[in-house]
Amino acid sequence: MDINRLKSLSGIRESGEIYELVGITDEAEYGYGGYTGETNTDEQVVATFDSEEAARAYVDRAMLRSKRPGRYEKKFRNNSVLAGCTDYEIRPKANTSVPHNPE
Numbered sequence: 001m002d003i004n005r006l007k008s009l010s011g012i013r014e015s016g017e018i019y020e021l022v023g024i025t026d027e028a029e030y031g032y033g034g035y036t037g038e039t040n041t042d043e044q045v046v047a048t049f050d051s052e053e054a055a056r057a058y059v060d061r062a063m064l065r066s067k068r069p070g071r072y073e074k075k076f077r078n079n080s081v082l083a084g085c086t087d088y089e090i091r092p093k094a095n096t097s098v099p100h101n102p103e
């Protein structure tokens with residue numbers, strides 16, 4: 001097998017920047033009297049991409065659209081790596097151990 005083919009299958013890149021897709025979840029804090037008014041925010045790298053455009057295209061495909069005009073909520077398809085997240089962030093980063101260019 002060709003060495004370049006092996007590199008592409010393993011996700012090894014010669015040069016360039018890798019972008020990571022970070023899933024953000026917000027969880028309400030509850031205490032003895034109910035909701036405390038505070039929220040815990042958790043960030044987790046869920047995938048990496050070869051370009052920022054590829055990451056944005058993935059988010060666009062994964063996001064559900066509201067059928068009501070004027071209403072917008074960030075909700076993601078159940079089969080995407082962003083399922084269960086309330087928001088996302090795309091940022092440059094290298095050397096991660098998450099799915100690279102998920103379908």
